[in-house]
Amino acid sequence: MSSLPARWQPLAAFVSQHEAAPVRIGISVQAPDGDRFSLRGDERFISASTIKIPIMVEIYRQIDRGHLTIDDRFTLTPEDICPGSGVLLQLHPGIELTLRDIIYLMMSISDNTATNMLIDLAGMENVNEVIASLGMTHSELGRKMRGVPAQPGDPENWGAPNDFRAAIDAILTGTAASPESCTQMVEMLILQQNSRRIGRSFPEGTLPWGSKTGTVGDVSHDAGFVRGPNGDLIVIVFTQGFPILHDAEPVMGEIARLAAIASGLLS
Numbered sequence: 613m614s615s616l617p618a619r620w621q622p623l624a625a626f627v628s629q630h631e632a633a634p635v636r637i638g639i640s641v642q643a644p645d646g647d648r649f650s651l652r653g654d655e656r657f658i659s660a661s662t663i664k665i666p667i668m669v670e671i672y673r674q675i676d677r678g679h680l681t682i683d684d685r686f687t688l689t690p691e692d693i694c695p696g697s698g699v700l701l702q703l704h705p706g707i708e709l710t711l712r713d714i715i716y717l718m719m720s721i722s723d724n725t726a727t728n729m730l731i732d733l734a735g736m737e738n739v740n741e742v743i744a745s746l747g748m749t750h751s752e753l754g755r756k757m758r759g760v761p762a763q764p765g766d767p768e769n770w771g772a773p774n775d776f777r778a779a780i781d782a783i784l785t786g787t788a789a790s791p792e793s794c795t796q797m798v799e800m801l802i803l804q805q806n807s808r809r810i811g812r813s814f815p816e817g818t819l820p821w822g823s824k825t826g827t828v829g830d831v832s833h834d835a836g837f838v839r840g841p842n843g844d845l846i847v848i849v850f851t852q853g854f855p856i857l858h859d860a861e862p863v864m865g866e867i868a869r870l871a872a873i874a875s876g877l878l879s
Contacts, residue, residue, distance in 0.1 A: 620649040623870040627651055630863050634853035639867055640773035642781060643875035644843030650774055656750050657850040658761070659771030660826030661697070661722045662835045663753050665779050668715060668800065670734040670742045672793035675711075682796075684711045686729065696759020697827075698723025719824060720803040724757035731756055746782055748775035761829040773848040776835040780846050784837060798822060801836055809834035810847050812865025819877060823847075832860035838868065840877040847871050 616624055623641070631637045638652035674680045690705045700723055709717075709726075717723035718730055731739065731753070739753045754767030762768040782788035783797045801822030804811070809832075810823045823836025831852050838845045847868045854860035872878040 617647075617649075619643075619647075619874040623649065623867065623874055624651065626866060626870055636852045637863070637867075638773040638848075638850040639871075640777040640846075640848040641871045641874075642777055642846040643871075644840055644845055644877075645875075648777070649871075649874075650777075652850075653774035653777075654750055654772050656770050656772055657833070657852055658828065658831045659751065659769040660828040660831050660833055661727075661757070662771055662776055662824050662826040662833050662850075663751070663769045664718050664722065664727055664826075665776065665783075665824050665835065666742045666746065666748065666751070666753070667727065667730050667734060667739050668719060668797055669746070669779070669783070669788050670739045671711070671715060671730055672789045672797055673742065674734065674738075676790045676793055680711060680733070682710070682712045685709065686711065686714065686733075688725075688729075692725055692729055694724050694728055694757060694759065696724035696757055697721065698725055700725035715800060716803060719800045720805050722825060722827075724759055728756045743775075746775075746788065747778045748772075751775040759828075761831075771833075771850070773850050776848045777846050780835060780837055780848070784844050784846070804836070806834075808861045809864040810836045810838070810849070810868040812862070813869035813872065813878070814838060819872070827857065830854060832857055832864070834864050834868075838872055838877060840872075840875065842876070845872055845875045845877055 640650040640653045688707045714726045717726035750772035752770045786794040806825045814821045821838045826833035833850045835848045849864045
């Protein structure tokens with residue numbers, strides 16, 4: 613650790629203290645000044661719902677191409693409804709939703725039914741082309757959302773911390789899609805309802821933040837950013853192996869806090 617820049621040493625030490633088997637923690641951080649730090653940054657994790665970020669990017673690219681509009685309306689069908697997180701599985705088929713409604717539900721409360729509707733709309737192959745175009749070389753959308761881990765031999769959704777740092781950076785810098793679409797994607801990330809992970813140390817009225825969480829089985833992630841006076845801090849935290857979710861979330865929150873201290877956003 614002596615060769616590590618001093619600013620990142622407390623963060624690296626904290627991760628080391630909490631990464632006892634079977635726990636595995638991957639992080640990727642980019643400070644507002646562009647300095648980057650990662651641990652297990654290129655290791656593959658089951659992505660859980662963080663994979664919904666490139667799904668959103670592809671939908672907005674299709675809006676940019678004129679194939680869709682944010683006000684397009686879609687009707688929920690019985691075939692759309694799937695188990696897992698969200699609210700649409702509790703609503704009646706026949707309800708009409710705008711495209712913005714569906715994106716919001718996917719990103720803010722990680723609604724699986726909304727996500728599968730968007731995968732059908734975007735096309736799985738197109739989403740994987742977006743993943744490649746963003747330089748996410750260790751990530752893949754392999755299946756729709758089912759609310760449970762994939763069975764042995766089934767396709768899986770994969771991600772790596774550095775890949776998601778690149779995706780968030782492209783959204784924040786307006787290069788993932790058109791600048792207008794990227795602004796709307798940032799707003800969607802800011803609408804994240806789970807404030808117990810990256811947002812844990814940034815309550816309302818302090819520094820604004822946004823993210824996309826992911827949870828399935830013993831996998832718990834968060835991928836997002838914190839807005840500081842001198843720019844954006846990107847924080848990606850992937851975890852696997854914590855016995856219960858409530859053990860993982862404080863660790864993710866502390867990683868974000870230490871990253872903010874290292875970046876000068878907090879003292």
